[in-house]
Amino acid sequence: MSKPIVAVVGRPNVGKSTLVNRLAQTSDAIVHESRGVTRDRSYFDAEWNGRAFTLIDTGGIEPMKSDDVFSASIRDQALAGAEEADVILLVVDGSVGVTEEDESVARMIKRVRKPTFLLVNKLDNPAREDERLWEFYSLGIGDPVPISAVHGHGTGDLLDDVVALFPDDDGLEEVDDGSLSVAIIGRPNAGKSSLFNKIIGTERSIVSDVAGTTRDAIDTVVERDGRRYRLVDTAGIRKKSTVYENIEYYSMVRGLRAIDRADVALLVIDSSTGMTEQDQKVANLAIERGCALVILLNKWDLLPDDHAREHVMETVARRLTLAPWASYLRISALTGRSVEKIWKYIDAAAEARAAKVSTSSLNRLLTEMREFGHTVVDGKRRLRMHYVTQTGTKPPTFTFFVNHTDLVSDSYRRYVENRLRKAFGFEGTPIRLRFRSKDTKPKEE
Template sequence: MSDDDADVADGTWSDETDWELAPDGIDVGDLEADYAPPPVVAVVGRPNVGKSTLVNRILGRREAVVQDIPGVTRDRVSYDANWLGRRFMVQDTGGWEPDAKGLQSLVAEQASVAMRTADAIILVVDSITGATSADEAAAKRLQRSGKPVFLAANKVDNEKMESEAALLWSLGLGEPHPVSAMHGRGVADLLDAVLAVLPELSEIASGAGGPRRVALVGKPNVGKSSLLNRLAGDERSVVHDVAGTTVDPVDSLIELDGKLWRFVDTAGLRRKVGQASGHEFYASVRTHGAIDAAEVVVVMIDSSQPLTEQDQRVLSMVIEAGRAVVLAFNKWDLMDEDRRFLLDREIDLSLEQVQWAQRVNISAKTGRAVQKLVPALESALASWDKRVPTGPLNTYVKEIVAATPPPVRGGKQPKILFATQATARPPTFVLFTSGFLEAGYRRFLERKLREKWGFEGSPIKINVRVREKRGAGARKR
């Protein structure tokens, strides 16, 4: 019997639920720590204070785009980082230079999004320039966040300049950390302070109890505000709005079918933007922030108009974020038979990537079928939360592989030695194998897992760990 045959012998596919019973030579380890969302550190601040340079310094590699002009980074970008063995995500929020009047509110908006989607926040301030009105606006917002906030006084290249950093105590965020992102001075001390308070896993992604969080997203004028108003007004059950100043995000707590839901603020479309030049960026930041802060996302699509690339971009954002999904085709009252036929064809062609998502045909204007949203949300969240025991999972995978083995690669037949679900939210499966599994075969396995356990409304992630040789550990793919 070969090593690979021995690995799939008695015990591998038995109906056991303990991860410790994986075959010899397979190190399951702490898979949840490997695959659950790591904590997020957001780097915020006004343009050209050195945020991207600091991000690159934290990463130890050049990832974020750095140019000596303001506003190069126009959206939030997340990177995997590791400091002294601790894994976390660094979120580079970028900057924007619309007009002088709009800059303050846009920097504050970045701070608002970071407050909602990060576990800790670094506010970067130019110690040479000193605190500006935009810095003060961001600091005031962050003081209310309840999150750990660290003030990085950048461009302190030597000891003589530390007195400039001390002046930033006035921002009210505690002791400034003097750093030079360009030269690396003080960055290690800053990271030590941040990681001392950072949770092991992201508390935002894992959820902290309370009402389930829903985001309504979609391209402009698709009916997000109308739907929210319909849900809130018709039910006459708005408990209260969680609001701050006029530029704070507003979360609506709404009771539907006897259950409380939190609808997170989306895309800023309920509020006019003060400056046209920053509007697209402002809406993009809000949309990303709403998705990251939500557990389930209602992607609204205008059924009366052809599907667009923008619709698909929004869907891609949601899937990439790993959130549960409900597709709401709005403006159904404007549909005729010809348009319904065309829409069905468009869905088959353009929305193949989300065939597993539930579809609700509604009219926010007339209230048509809006009551169907709650069952769809509950079903999607149940799938998102679902865990499959290891024993039944391996039994089923064995049946699948026996009926349809993986494609031969390099003259060898890959074997799936062991399977387990590492985490939920979204369901993430890890396959320990003797060889590489083609992407097409992984998609086949995903379809089979959905046939068996449903997962309607939730993305599924399948990760493969290839064991190079017996006892040599596994390589993550």
Template sequence: MTMPIVAVVGRPNVGKSTFVNRIAQVDDAIVHEMRGVTRDRSYHNADWNGLEFKLVDTGGIEMGDDDAFQGSIRSQAFAGANEADAIVFLVDGRTGINADDEEVARILRKTNKPVFLVVNKLDHPGRSDEMWEFYQLGLGDPWPISALHGHGTGDLLDELVAVLRTVELPAGADEEEGINVAIIGRPNAGKSSLTNQLTSGERSIVSDVAGTTRDAIDTHVVHDGVPYTIVDTAGLRRKSQIDQDVEYYGFVRAMRAIDRADVALLVIDGTLGMTNEDQRVAGYAHERGCAMVIVLNKWDAVDGPERKAQIRERIADRMTFVGYAPVIAISALTGKNVHRIWEAVDAAYASYSKTIPTSALNGWLAQIRESGHTVSQGKAILRMKYVTQTASCPPRFTFFVNRPDLVTDNFERFLENRMRQQFDLTGTPIELRFKKKD
């Protein structure tokens, strides 16, 4: 359903992500003492006293700092505040006010939205003497809390929810998650650029610095009447190459996003061609059983048809274990051919959730039996008697046979290939199981 939105803003390291995790009762937002860990804005569901609302975790705002990311982080933070129905402005009760706090307060005083000035890291409740300096920010009474221990958060939420109940939400259809699409790939392949193209806005920060995205970021969109949840994930590489615990947390969030995905968009940097890392990331999605579309990004920067043919040939050769995944060449930067991704995602999801009638499956099995193709060991011959679909998302098929131990990997691949020829299962893995039937 449509829910009110609460943006959490403040300078770096005041405890925004800890606060979000406390209120949402999850550990989705990455918490770390290093500044700049949160960059994009991320959304988290929460509820209090029967009211559900969305919390927006934003990057730390530093008004005078213009490093490689700070301008975009500021934009993302203020974008979160602009779309919110209420704003929680978090400050650090231990260090007191600084120039960035004063500048953010100046901007927030101009908004017509309710602003809650929340003084965090006050781990000993009742110390009112620590609160007086925060009145000079001009945002009313400050709320003392400890996001780490939970002190004061209940009183704050009572007042926040009372304000949210007065908010008039836009009329419209209830929000649906729809098809869950995870955008995965190694660092700097163009995942965030593709996310922004698919969501029609600068939803994720884009930079040529590898590792820009750290959290998994959900965006709900509707395209041609179909709802989708697009999840931009941190770049995936082998765990032995992860040298920061922040990057490790990003890796874990990305793997969780794959776990709940219906369809994974594997983004490959076309200018580099397919690498071992791309193959490994494909393996992550394949092992978790989600449908897949391979996206060759930066295709407009690949020189000549011969080089393009080589890249496609290498993908076909090295990605046989996900040979069911269609390959689409695009440019996320310019938007060229991005529209083709929607059709591919829809087709992959249709295959992923498909249910094939038992009569059709056994008609196909009769043709296999008539062809005489089977396996044997000595005098023992595999006889397949019956097949039925026992699951979907992804599809699973159970064969009842006289000797399951006779089934070889080659014969299983043969059955899968013949099944894919007979039934349209483009984009999805399938699982074949064999049970004994006398």
């Protein structure tokens, strides 16, 4: 049995994301005073009195005649979230009263025919909240519930009532579904959402040629050949100097959080511009967080000739000097070229990231390295490596026990990593090297 779903809906700027953050006890939902900040529907885990459920934060529903280029798509995404939910929370702004937009949204939600709570938000003074409630009865949703998402007034009683509507949870258990988490990352407008939709075969993300369209990270689970993949389409990660709106900064933070929980990162690069410095920084973010990495050279079909294609590959080689192990694939998210091959690359990178090497094999390699004689010398001190063992996976982590840890230079680390990769592979995944004093007792992680 899956967890119950609660959708938070309403017109723009009534405090939906603030309420989501309050109920989920998180700060992941983007909050900003601008209209239309939340565009796609986003999912958050929440729990109340031992009952786990999923919150959906939806975009602000605007009138049918809105001038906003995204309004129709946002409205469709919000209504899809409402259809998916077991309970709907319709949020209105108590500080301004009923608006035509509220009436329009209420009519749409009533057609969904799901249990709905009408939440009158921004009533920050409980002593005077009754003065503003009466007019909201006109929406025909039922008794208005006064709350303050900012201060938390009324949210506890609300959750009590919401949880009471959930189906019986007998036999409901939180289990790891074993899915492989794959984050689609990259600069804005590189084609991430187009690729995301091509992979899953549905318009799950809003696709537009306006950079920065995806402002939230959203998940979709796909099953192929008996294996489950959790795909995360993230907001484009911009240079800080070009983040003119605070909401773009928060989107970048959400993208980084998506990387934090990913097993494999698909870095989508716009081949028409090649791999840029910012692409390199995004790749480094994924590597630092231990993600396996696959480089997808998107829009490859748009390159006019061999010279242009060679230029792109030169930019990749130049920008990935610290990660030559990353695998790459030339694709077109628009036409579908080589998109099917992505799964093979994901599987291979994930397998390398989870790989385990026996201690005996590692120490045979260590013996060969000692016999080769390459080491570090500082005056009378010489670096000696006595023993190595694998102390972690995802990514593979190796601990070397040495006589002088301070002698381990960056160049020597690279030498050791290259020897490990030559001997055992690890294509597509970063590896971690740790050096400990020889009297430190080995401990398997």
